[in-house]
Each structure stands twice: as structure tokens, then as C-alpha cells.
Amino acid sequence: MTQPTSHYDHFRATLLNLKDELQAVSSTGQEAAQPVELDQTTIGRVSRMDALQQQAMAQAAQQRRHIQLQRIESALQRLENGKFGWCLRCEAEISRKRLDVDPTAPLCIACADGRNR
Numbered sequence: 001m002t003q004p005t006s007h008y009d010h011f012r013a014t015l016l017n018l019k020d021e022l023q024a025v026s027s028t029g030q031e032a033a034q035p036v037e038l039d040q041t042t043i044g045r046v047s048r049m050d051a052l053q054q055q056a057m058a059q060a061a062q063q064r065r066h067i068q069l070q071r072i073e074s075a076l077q078r079l080e081n082g083k084f085g086w087c088l089r090c091e092a093e094i095s096r097k098r099l100d101v102d103p104t105a106p107l108c109i110a111c112a113d114g115r116n117r
Contacts, residue, residue, distance in 0.1 A: 007096075011103050012079055018103070019072045026065045071104035078106075087111050 078084040085094050087108040094108045105112070 007085065008079060011084065011099065012076070014103050015072050015076050015079070019069065019076075022065050022069055022072070026062065026069075068104070071106075074106065075104045 075084060078086075085099060086092070087094055088106045089111040090108065092108050092110070094105060098105055098109060
């Protein structure tokens with residue numbers, strides 16, 4: 001049930017690179033998610049609305065990055081446990097093509113589509 005060493009090294013490097021990239025983007029995106037100044041004397045109503053919308057978008061992006069980082073950590077843990085590349089639901093092997101597209105995928109295509117319930 002374990003992946004060959006070359007797959008292990010490839011996917012481990014890929015996951016660590018993804019993690020580093022997300023953490024770098026996350027640190028720069030935190031400024032945009034900060035509270036918006038609501039003082040009407042310094043900015044107009046439309047500018048405040050735009051700033052609030054920008055803040056909401058930045059917070060949503062930050063949340064998506066956080067979820068993706070959790071998925072990466074989970075995939076790295078599966079790599080260490082020898083369970084990477086195996087479906088968590090049906091325990092079938094996840095195709096290499098699927099893992100190349102999304103190395104954090106915890107389910108095979110059939111289970112992800114809901115066909116194996």
C-alpha cells in the first residue's frame with residue numbers, strides 16, 4: 001500500500017513547494033484582510049464600499065489558502081504514513097494522473113464523484 005520511492009520524493013517535493021508558495025502569498029495577503037477605516041471624513045462612501053468589498057475578497061482568499069494548507073499538511077502526513085495515493089474511503093489506488101493534477105486529493109475519482117457510496 002506504499003508508493004515507490006520516486007513517487008514519494010516527487011510528491012513530497014511538490015507538496016512542500018505548494019506549501020511554501022501558499023505561505024508566501026498568505027503573509028502578503030494579510031494586510032488586505034485588515035479592518036477597513038470607516039471614517040467618512042477621510043474617504044467617501046463609494047470608496048468605503050469598495051474597500052469593504054476588497055477586504056471581504058481578501059478574507060475569502062485567505063480562508064481558501066488556509067484550507068489548501070490543511071489539505072497539503074494532510075497529504076504530507078499520508079506520505080509519511082504510507083497511505084498517500086490510496087483512497088481514504090474505498091482504499092483503492094488513486095491514479096497518478098489525478099495526483100499529478102491535485103497531489104492533495106484524498107479520494108479516488110469514483111469516490112470523489114460519489115459513485116462509491
